[in-house]
């Protein structure tokens with residue numbers, strides 16, 4: 001069968017595309033490497049309003065994907081990327097930030113014509129059904145519900161952080177998706193009645209799945225694209241049942257910022273020399289494929305909370321507050337930094353006792369790469385983030401550490417956030433964050449010891465939770481702080497920009513502003529990889545906006561033909 005569209009990847013962007021492009025009768029094939037869960041069979045950990053169980057469930061991830069984080073630390077870690085219908089939106093923390101007008105105006109100024117704020121706002125409105133705000137910034141009839149936990153649910157810890165922010169001139173702003181200045185707020189969530197709503201749930205309900213012109217093919221990996229000269233004609237796939245090819249007039253890559261460039265390169269589209277070295281026949285020498293990789297680089301400070309200041313078991317989510325502020329560093333824009341405030345740091349008993357200020361550089365300048373080590377689809381691409389390689393990012397993350405250390409010692413917090421310590425979401429914290437009985441047992445034991453005496457707690461924090469460094473050690477020794485941030489920096493699972501949009505004259509760009517890959521026909525990209533740079537927001541809602549706008553452009557062009 002010849003499809004009108006093959007969509008590769010059923011993640012945040014792919015679900016949008018499948019819905020919008022199949023609405024007018026076009027024949028659409030959606031191919032997803034991971035499992036599909038129709039609305040009546042969604043696993044409980046995906047539905048959970050508290051995302052920490054789904055976060056680290058290996059069943060929903062690419063198991064062998066690793067990444068080098070920062071050049072100076074030689075650290076290569078498992079990098080969580082979704083492999084399940086709904087993609088990142090099925091396992092993410094459900095935070096629904098948009099980023100601000102300046103992000104998109106800058107996108108447009110770098111060659112993504114039409115992607116300025118006025119150009120993207122209609123699509124932010126179209127994707128959402130905001131349950132709290134009705135004004136020109138918000139949509140109230142889109143597929144994706146966005147709601148905010150009640151401020152009254154804030155724990156004692158989060159209320160005290162709010163007081164500290166107010167004293168730092170970072171005031172409370174009720175609507176983070178409508179006010180774009182420095183401030184702190186309740187977190188907007190892709191969440192309805194305390195349950196997750198993924199892109200799959202929002203865009204692929206039973207009514208859409210029932211369309212006879214839409215086929216969803218789960219547990220099937222796209223190996224590479226097929227061509228006739230420079231015209232893409234379809235895809236080769238691999239699954240448990242064998243290798244099959246499918247044909248379409250247009251293939252749309254929605255495989256995310258790590259796997260879309262990998263599929264391109266396996267197919268011969270990318271940096272010619274590097275592909276030739278691997279024995280891959282070069283179809284189009286597009287230097288920008290896999291370059292310009294960005295992520296929000298961050299570290300964290302955590303503290304032990306007294307029982308009365310912890311999150312109530314009945315409260316929604318686990319990130320209760322989000323803040324943005326301006327670093328004031330030379331050459332950096334306003335609201336370039338972000339802090340998310342976790343009223344509990346993980347699902348387990350230790351996590352329930354720890355509050356965390358997770359802070360990151362929200363407008364990053366460092367860039368990394370995705371490259372191939374083998375032409376085989378069975379080998380994951382090599383991911384090098386090179387976080388903090390741009391000195392502005394390193395300096396701002398260090399300043400942020402000093403700022404958050406001051407915040408946690410604010411008078412409103414000193415009797416609430418006890419024994420604060422530098423923390424990171426890496427190594428030990430990640431291993432113990434996996435949802436299983438052994439980790440529950442271990443953390444129950446550790447939690448009991450932490451509660452039993454303050455001196456024992458301090459020793460445990462110093463020697464079992466951290467690597468022995470205290471906040472004051474890092475504040476008094478810049479070299480130590482520098483080493484700490486470079487060795488412990490981690491992203492927020494927000495990879496973007498490896499196939500960035502731009503003009504055909506720009507050698508770093510891969511697609512035009514409608515997602516068409518330069519120099520080829522029948523091929524588009526419509527996921528987080530096309531973003532010219534990572535916006536000042538968690539990336540799920542911006543990605544869904546990208547797919548909404550791209551699908552509109554495709555349908556519009558089809559109408560004109």
Ligand SMILES: Cc1cc2nc3c(=O)[nH]c(=O)nc-3n(C[C@H](O)[C@H](O)[C@H](O)COP(=O)(O)OP(=O)(O)OC[C@H]3O[C@@H](n4cnc5c(N)ncnc54)[C@H](O)[C@@H]3O)c2cc1C
Pocket residue numbers: 008009010011012013014031032033034055080081082083084085086087088089091092093094095096097220221222223254255256257259260263492493494495527528529537538539540541543
């Ligand atoms: C653990 C985690 C937490 C996050 N937290 C947040 C948050 O709270 N808020 C927020 O805004 N953002 C968050 N994000 C980021 C956000 O979810 C992503 O930016 C967004 O999902 C990206 O959408 P995408 O469509 O580009 O890619 P994805 O959603 O990753 O979708 C890509 C899909 O393509 C499939 N695929 C890849 N290669 C192939 C192939 N060869 N063949 C077939 N299928 C393939 C994958 O299996 C996947 O399902 C988080 C992400 C993760 C992983």
